[in-house]
Amino acid sequence: MAARDPHRFINELDETSVERIASRLESRAQDDVFSRLLDGYVARLALPSRASILEVGCGTGAVLRSIARRSDFTGQAIGVDHCQSFIDAASAFAQAEGVDDRLAFRMGDAHKLDFPPATFDVVIAHTLISHVTEPMAVLGEMARLVRPGGTVVVFDGDYASLTYAYRDHSFGQRMDSALSFSTFNNPRIMRDLPRLLPGLGLKVEAAWGEAVVEIGHASYFRSFAETYVPYVKNTGLLPAQSIEAWYREQRQAMENGTFFAACNYYTYLARRV
Ligand SMILES: C[S@@+](CC[C@H](N)C(=O)[O-])C[C@H]1O[C@@H](n2cnc3c(N)ncnc32)[C@H](O)[C@@H]1O
Secondary structure (H helix, E strand, O other), rough: OOOOOOOOOOOOOOOHHHHHHHHHHHHHHHHHHHHHHHHHHHOOOOOOOOOEEEEEEOOOOHHHHHHHHHOOOOOOOEOOOOOOOHHHHHHHHOOOOOOOOOEEEEEEEEEEEEOOOEEEEEEEEEOOOOOOOOOHHHHHEEEEEEEEEEEEEEEEEEEEEOOOOOOHHHHHHHHHHHHHHHHHOOOOOHHHHHHOOHHHOEEEEEEEEEEEEEOOOOOOOHHHHHHHHHHHHHOOOOOOHHHHHHHHHHHHHHHHHOOOOEEEEEEEEEEEE
């Protein structure tokens, strides 16, 4: 069976699968890893006091809630996603946290958004671009919607670097590739951005990489495996028994303190010229 990135085809998944992904988005938002990566670029954005922000592919709204909680944020933000359940969850979480006066969420397709040009000071794609059907169309929309002088933020993993330790190195490598292939439509897109962004009128002002590494314990990579191993099974790329053995060993390593997994993540801050 061909790989079908679950985020790309979210509207074709059953309710349980959508709920499992929603809970992964919320659980990773509680992780130190997620907060460190997000805070790292938000701190460098120099948001104008009345900033207007768009997050494309907002999921359950964790990124925008985190920005709305900042004492230096007095602006307005809109999150767009193509999954109605995520939009409903994002609105409910924002209301429950008392930040719904600054945040709004609505349905939309990142490839063709329903806003006039140059509407926003900042447009963010936080772990979206690896999932979309046509990354250039989405980046083009982000460039269209940010005002001249405003900032486009693209943050995502380079999933060719995703790796879990496994005693059988050869199968471990195949499992890493299968996880990347089953989960991400564009696993290598982040290394292409220096070449792609200038042609869209986006000048890269800052870019950096960080390794997310968990050794001895697992939180980020625990929920990653829990959520996405079933999609590897669905592809039929690897024998189900071998996948089970791999997953059993990962869980044992998480329990006995011998776990190791890592992946590189990159951030680009690009100014609309
Ligand atoms: C990995 S999640 C990231 C969610 C959120 N940015 C976060 O970090 O918590 C990717 C999100 O992109 C959304 N998505 C994927 N393709 C999309 C598209 N074409 N238009 C709008 N949203 C899309 C998915 O529904 C999902 O919510």
